[in-house]
Amino acid sequence: MQRLTVVLVDDHAMVRSGVRAELGDAVEIVGEAGDVDEAVRVILATKPDVVLLDVHLPGGDGRSVLDACVDQVPNTRFLALSVSDAPEDVVAVVRGGARGYVTKTISGPELLDSVRRIADGDAVFSPRLAGFVLDAFTGGVAESDDELDRLTPREREVMRLIARGYTYREVAAELVLSIKTVETHVSAVLRKLQLSDRHELTRWASARRII
Amino acid sequence: MRERRESGDDRGVSIATAPPRATRPTRGRMVAGVARGLADHLHLPVWLVRVAFVVMALAGGMGIVMYAAFWAVLPLAPDAAGDATSEADVARARSSDFTRLLALAGVVIGVALLLAAMGVSAIGGAVVPIVIALVGAALVWQQADDDQRSTWSATAARAARETAGTTAQAGRWRIVVGIGLVVLGLIGLLVSRTGPAAAVQALATALLLLAGIGLVVFPWAYRRWREQQDQRRALIRSEERAEIAAHVHDSVLQTLTLIQRNAADPREVARLARTEERALRSWLYAPEGDPSRTFAARLLRDAAEVEAAYSATLDVVTVGDGTIDATLGALLAATREAMVNAARHGGGIASVYAEVDDTSAEVFVRDRGPGFDPTAVPADRHGLRDSVIGRMERNGGTVVVASTVGSGTEIRLRIARPMEGGA
Numbered sequence: 034m035q036r037l038t039v040v041l042v043d044d045h046a047m048v049r050s051g052v053r054a055e056l057g058d059a060v061e062i063v064g065e066a067g068d069v070d071e072a073v074r075v076i077l078a079t080k081p082d083v084v085l086l087d088v089h090l091p092g093g094d095g096r097s098v099l100d101a102c103v104d105q106v107p108n109t110r111f112l113a114l115s116v117s118d119a120p121e122d123v124v125a126v127v128r129g130g131a132r133g134y135v136t137k138t139i140s141g142p143e144l145l146d147s148v149r150r151i152a153d154g155d156a157v158f159s160p161r162l163a164g165f166v167l168d169a170f171t172g173g174v175a176e177s178d179d180e181l182d183r184l185t186p187r188e189r190e191v192m193r194l195i196a197r198g199y200t201y202r203e204v205a206a207e208l209v210l211s212i213k214t215v216e217t218h219v220s221a222v223l224r225k226l227q228l229s230d231r232h233e234l235t236r237w238a239s240a241r242r243i244i
Numbered sequence: 245m246r247e248r249r250e251s252g253d254d255r256g257v258s259i260a261t262a263p264p265r266a267t268r269p270t271r272g273r274m275v276a277g278v279a280r281g282l283a284d285h286l287h288l289p290v291w292l293v294r295v296a297f298v299v300m301a302l303a304g305g306m307g308i309v310m311y312a313a314f315w316a317v318l319p320l321a322p323d324a325a326g327d328a329t330s331e332a333d334v335a336r337a338r339s340s341d342f343t344r345l346l347a348l349a350g351v352v353i354g355v356a357l358l359l360a361a362m363g364v365s366a367i368g369g370a371v372v373p374i375v376i377a378l379v380g381a382a383l384v385w386q387q388a389d390d391d392q393r394s395t396w397s398a399t400a401a402r403a404a405r406e407t408a409g410t411t412a413q414a415g416r417w418r419i420v421v422g423i424g425l426v427v428l429g430l431i432g433l434l435v436s437r438t439g440p441a442a443a444v445q446a447l448a449t450a451l452l453l454l455a456g457i458g459l460v461v462f463p464w465a466y467r468r469w470r471e472q473q474d475q476r477r478a479l480i481r482s483e484e485r486a487e488i489a490a491h492v493h494d495s496v497l498q499t500l501t502l503i504q505r506n507a508a509d510p511r512e513v514a515r516l517a518r519t520e521e522r523a524l525r526s527w528l529y530a531p532e533g534d535p536s537r538t539f540a541a542r543l544l545r546d547a548a549e550v551e552a553a554y555s556a557t558l559d560v561v562t563v564g565d566g567t568i569d570a571t572l573g574a575l576l577a578a579t580r581e582a583m584v585n586a587a588r589h590g591g592g593i594a595s596v597y598a599e600v601d602d603t604s605a606e607v608f609v610r611d612r613g614p615g616f617d618p619t620a621v622p623a624d625r626h627g628l629r630d631s632v633i634g635r636m637e638r639n640g641g642t643v644v645v646a647s648t649v650g651s652g653t654e655i656r657l658r659i660a661r662p663m664e665g666g667a
Contacts, residue, residue, distance in 0.1 A: 160595055164561035167599070171563065196561045197608040197654070198595025 037152050040064040040079060042072040042098060043087040043114070048137065052085060052114070055141035060148060069093040073101045080106050082152045086131065088115035088122045099129035110151045114139075120165050128227050133157025150201075155216045156223035163195040166222060170229075181229040184222065191218045268318045276385070278314040301354070315385070373436060377429025383422030495523055515555040522548045539572050539600055540565040543607075546580045547596060556587035556594065564600040566661070572605060574639040575659050579607045581631040582655045586611035590653060604661055610654040615647045632657070 037060045041049045044067045053062055063079045066072035069092040076084055076098070084102075088095045095113055102109070113126040113134040123134050132151050135144065136159060147157040158166070170184045184192065187208075194204040201219075205212045266285035268277035279297060283290035300307030434443045499520040506512040526544075535545040540562040547558045566572055579598070586594035590611025597608045632655065633643045641659030 160559060160561045160597065164563050164597070167563045171601070193597070193599070196563070197597040198559065198610045 036061045037083060037148065038063045038079065038081040039148065040066065040072075040076055040081040040084045042066045042076075042084060042090065042095075044068060044089075044091050048087075052144070056145055056148070057141075059145050067091070069097050069101075072098045076102050076109065077105060081109055083148050084109055084111045085114045085148070086111050086126070088113055088126055095126045095131070096129040099126065099131060103130040110154070112147060112151045112157060120168075123162055123165055124169075124226070127162070127223070130227070132223065133159075134162045135159045136161065150216075154220075156219045158192075158195050158219055158222075160196045160198050163192045166226060167192050167196060170225075181225050184225070188218050188222050191215060192222060195219075266318055268315075268320050275311075275382075276315045277320075278311055278318060281318055282314065373429045373432030375429070376432065377426045380422045380425025380427075380429060383418055383425065491527060495520060495527075511555055515552070518557060519548075519552050522551070537567060538565055539568055539576065539605070540598070542568060542576055543579065543596070543598055546576065547583060550580065550583045550587050554584065554587035554592070556592045558583060558587065558594050558596050560596045560598070562598045562600075566600045566602075566605065569662075571639060571641075571659055571661050572600070574635055575605055575607060575641065575657060578632045578635045578641075578643075578657055579609065581628070581635075582607070582609040582657065585609075585628055585632075585655070586613070586653070589613055600661075602661065605659050607657040608654060609657075610652065612652040615649045615652050617647070617649060628655075 039056065039060045039062050041052055041062060042065075043049050043052070046067070049065050049067075053065075056062070060083075063081050064075040066075045067090075069090050072084075072086075072090070084098075086095045086098060090098070095115075099111060103111075111126075111131040113123070113131040114137055115122060115126075115134070116137050127134055132154075133147060133156055135147055135157060139147070139159075150157050166184075167189070170182075170189075190208060191204055194207055199207065201212055201215050204210075205215045208215070266281050268281040269284065279293040280290050282288075283293045286293075297307040297311055300310065431443065431447065434446055438446065499516055503513050503516050506516065535541040543562060544560055547560045550556065551558050568576065579596070583594065583596060586609050590613030594609060594611040597610075599606045628645070636643045636657055636659065639659060641657060643658075644656040645653065646656065647653035
């Protein structure tokens with residue numbers, strides 16, 4: 034099997050070398066970048082399978098990289114990697130086109146698993162991101178007709194299990210589903226997170242852009 | 245007589261520690277606070293100082309001159325801790341405005357009558373215009389005082405912004421009226437001295453002169469104003485930087501030092517790093533609630549404490565929030581016990597998920613430890629039975645313990661929340 038190509042974008046060289054060491058030989062790191070301009074240049078030049086993208090970068094943020102790249106490299110998937118827990122950071126990059134969000138405390142094998150999943154076109158939700166989704170899609174707004182504004186009961190169950198720290202495999206076992214079905218649900222939630230007009234989401238996203 | 249001495253004593257205390265320096269208080273004053281300020285400074289009764297001023301004023305006008313000189317020289321006293329910003333104070337200040345205006349008019353009219361009585365012949369019939377001009381000038385002066393005070397108030401507390409807005413409006417009117425009175429008085433003086441025709445010519449000359457001066461002074465004044473703004477911005481920035489530096493010094497640098505000292509003990513290093521991370525995070529992303537009042541904030545604090553005590557890692561995710569009542573209090577206590585269990589027996593890494601809405605609250609504590617057979621609870625798990633299950637059931641909640649040997653344990657806590665005002 035061809036090894037996955039990965040670009041690391043993080044302004045701290047120490048973080049980059051740490052991630053590089055954790056991913057090891059399982060993937061091929063084809064480029065690294067420390068700021069927005071460099072990241073855009075490297076991503077457009079190498080067209081990697083996966084970009085590991087820091088949320089905060091000098092010269093902008095992860096969102097600026099996504100805005101500049103997403104349309105031009107349709108086969109590249111972006112996984113946000115951040116130390117920040119702030120909902121507006123998370124929601125901004127996911128709405129900018131990232132297919133997942135994990136924190137830098139993630140273990141090496143888990144990170145590798147996430148990279149593979151992202152490369153397959155699936156979404157990767159950390160427990161915290163699942164919590165944000167539940168928070169944003171729960172209550173507040175009166176029932177909307179738009180299916181983008183609501184989670185199905187099944188999607189809600191999946192999100193709750195992920196928030197409780199279950200892996201996809203464990204979620205599948207708990208709900209008696211196939212892993213593929215769980216992945217489908219998570220991707221559907223990701224799509225809603227990216228496209229919904231729910232005011233909690235737009236508020237977070239717009240707050241981030243103003244700052 | 246309006247006497248408000250309650251802040252006078254405080255001031256006396258604070259002055260005792262700093263080198264004593266006379267100031268003009270913003271409260272308990274009749275005209276501009278000169279007499280009150282001097283009285284406080286000299287530890288004399290204020291009426292004595294006031295009588296002295298009046299006597300000196302009557303005896304040749306010296307009191308007036310001295311009062312004006314002190315007004316110009318003595319700085320206005322900043323209020324302690326912005327206590328002038330409360331609405332009551334603003335209202336009080338406004339109601340005392342009228343009294344002060346009366347006092348002011350009385351003083352000015354007194355001076356005028358005095359001058360007239362002394363037969364200052366040069367002034368002759370121009371007493372009325374001079375009085376008008378003086379009242380106007382006093383109004384503008386006093387407004388300058390109030391502006392200075394409200395600058396302090398504004399930095400002390402932004403809460404009074406709305407009331408400050410109306411005060412500012414009133415202030416503008418006072419300035420306009422004051423300037424109007426001064427101009428009116430001067431024109432009256434001019435007319436009474438020279439007759440209308442010459443007065444018009446003199447006015448035109450004066451206006452031309454004023455325009456010329458304005459042309460010269462404006463760029464300079466504008467630049468000064470800009471410089472002042474820049475300085476203020478720079479000051480704010482440097483204060484922010486100092487605050488961050490202080491925080492970094494107190495927390496991050498200390499922890500880094502401790503980590504270097506404990507470099508041989510990876511467990512301790514991880515614990516220190518984790519504790520510092522939590523502290524820094526809560527400082528950066530200011531917690532949204534008060535741990536003594538809201539559920540989510542308390543849960544995060546409890547988790548941090550358990551982490552610190554057992555060198556564990558707890559990933560806490562909360563959805564929704566609520567004010568802590570008896571029900572949520574019981575849930576929090578049980579959760580804490582469950583987290584301690586997970587930290588001690590669950591391999592040191594656990595996920596905590598809490599969901600609170602209006603009707604119920606749920607908490608899941610999941611570890612990845614060795615697991616156990618819930619039907620054969622080992623002796624060391626009595627904490628679970630007593631502190632978690634017992635406590636939850638006493639409060640009408642339920643507990644499910646799901647554990648498989650080899651793949652960890654999940655404790656599921658659920659409790660119904662009483663309706664508002666009911667049960």
